[in-house]
Amino acid sequence: MTISKLAQEIKESPTLTLNATAGRLREKGEPVIHLGAGEPKSKVPLDAILAAAAKLTTADIRYTPTEGIPSLIKAVIKYTADNYQRMVGPKNVIISNGAKHAIYNLMVTLVDPKDEVIILAPYWVSYPEIVKMVYGVPVIVDPEPGSFLPKMENIAKAVTPRTKVIMVNSPNNPSGAIYPEGLIAEIVQFCEKKGIYLMMDDIYHKLTFDKQTTVSCYKFAKDNVESSKLIVINGVSKMYAMTGFRIGWTIANEKIIEAMINVQAQNTSCSSVVLQEAAAGALKGVQSGVENLRLTLENNRNIMVNELRSFSGVKIIPPDGTFYCLPDFSAYNNDSLALSKFLLEKALVVTVPGKEFGLEGHLRLSYCGSVKEITEGIARIKWALDPKSPSEIFVGDKRYRRDWK
Numbered sequence: 001m002t003i004s005k006l007a008q009e010i011k012e013s014p015t016l017t018l019n020a021t022a023g024r025l026r027e028k029g030e031p032v033i034h035l036g037a038g039e040p041k042s043k044v045p046l047d048a049i050l051a052a053a054a055k056l057t058t059a060d061i062r063y064t065p066t067e068g069i070p071s072l073i074k075a076v077i078k079y080t081a082d083n084y085q086r087m088v089g090p091k092n093v094i095i096s097n098g099a100k101h102a103i104y105n106l107m108v109t110l111v112d113p114k115d116e117v118i119i120l121a122p123y124w125v126s127y128p129e130i131v132k133m134v135y136g137v138p139v140i141v142d143p144e145p146g147s148f149l150p151k152m153e154n155i156a157k158a159v160t161p162r163t164k165v166i167m168v169n170s171p172n173n174p175s176g177a178i179y180p181e182g183l184i185a186e187i188v189q190f191c192e193k194k195g196i197y198l199m200m201d202d203i204y205h206k207l208t209f210d211k212q213t214t215v216s217c218y219k220f221a222k223d224n225v226e227s228s229k230l231i232v233i234n235g236v237s238k239m240y241a242m243t244g245f246r247i248g249w250t251i252a253n254e255k256i257i258e259a260m261i262n263v264q265a266q267n268t269s270c271s272s273v274v275l276q277e278a279a280a281g282a283l284k285g286v287q288s289g290v291e292n293l294r295l296t297l298e299n300n301r302n303i304m305v306n307e308l309r310s311f312s313g314v315k316i317i318p319p320d321g322t323f324y325c326l327p328d329f330s331a332y333n334n335d336s337l338a339l340s341k342f343l344l345e346k347a348l349v350v351t352v353p354g355k356e357f358g359l360e361g362h363l364r365l366s367y368c369g370s371v372k373e374i375t376e377g378i379a380r381i382k383w384a385l386d387p388k389s390p391s392e393i394f395v396g397d398k399r400y401r402r403d404w405k
């Protein structure tokens with residue numbers, strides 16, 4: 001018996017693997033600092049908890065319509081009107097088990113075998129794997145040297161008659177970059193003109209810094225949602241710190257949503273009714289938690305960027321949003337897998353290799369943890385990399401020696 005060729009080709013999730021490694025080291029009592037995390041630490045909004053608890057206490061927990069419960073769909077419609085200035089109807093929305101599931105179902109819906117999907121590096125690690133899982137071909141467009149943004153002409157050059165979808169994620173995981181309004185306008189108009197589907201993954205769009213906001217992609221799209229090729233993915237995971245609830249959604253024209261409902265009906269049916277109620281509670285409830293999280297992350301971003309600026313060999317473009325940054329460590333080691341492994345072994349700090357995101361020589365560092373984790377994590381990285389560092393450091397009462405050059 002063999003594992004399918006497809007499954008053999010799918011890479012394990014590097015972030016989930018790192019979580020497991022960090023967990024094992026912690027169990028052994030090692031003081032690991034996790035700068036690889038992908039979820040905020042703030043508490044889930046009370047309105048979400050109360051809504052979920054109220055549903056649970058009915059003891060009437062059943063399937064829901066595949067596309068989601070009406071109250072959550074209504075809340076998503078209002079969210080789209082408030083945040084995108086675009087009125088969509090209930091037939092333009094489907095609720096899935098997280099944004100990742102929404103993206104997978106969307107790809108099943110749009111991509112035929114050998115169709116090409118353009119992915120802009122640096123990209124979220126799951127994009128190429130999801131495309132491969134539907135027998136599509138990921139086509140990577142590199143950013144301009146020294147930047148995290150692609151040039152429109154390079155995106156256009158990557159288009160072939162097989163191009164089906166372009167995936168855009170702004171603010172971007174892993175770089176934290178916000179795509180400027182001009183670039184979003186160019187990409188949206190290009191896709192509309194060429195008849196290419198454009199997936200906007202907006203999962204971080206409320207977590208932006210320095211008074212910057214993301215532009216609504218609908219501003220540049222056709223007025224009629226039904227004739228537009230634009231698809232927006234979002235969810236509650238990041239902005240409400242509700243990663244464990246697994247609720248995301250897709251906004252698209254009715255034809256796409258209808259097909260996605262058929263796809264979802266045959267794989268997971270609906271999302272859990274309890275968790276949908278929680279997501280509706282979060283969307284309809286007090287929103288101050290989102291702003292508090294944003295402020296905390298902005299402060300953490302400032303601290304991390306300042307700490308990294310004290311390295312002579314690190315080049316950093318300050319992130320505009322999210323809770324990640326992607327500094328260039330190539331002056332120390334251009335092999336980001338080797339560097340990340342070295343930092344975990346020697347400094348007990350988890351980082352994610354830039355290679356996983358299509359940008360070698362970089363490391364993705366998260367600042368969604370505590371200020372102490374950020375400052376201590378960066379100090380340990382500096383100790384491990386800077387040859388002028390003292391030969392030993394103490395972590396708690398444990399002594400670590402530098403036995404490398």
Ligand SMILES: Cc1ncc(COP(=O)(O)O)c(C=O)c1O
Nearest residue numbers: 098099100124173203235237248
């Ligand atoms: C860019 C991007 N899109 C989607 C997701 C998935 O979100 P969810 O937890 O809702 O599946 C993530 C999670 O890390 C992400 O970084």
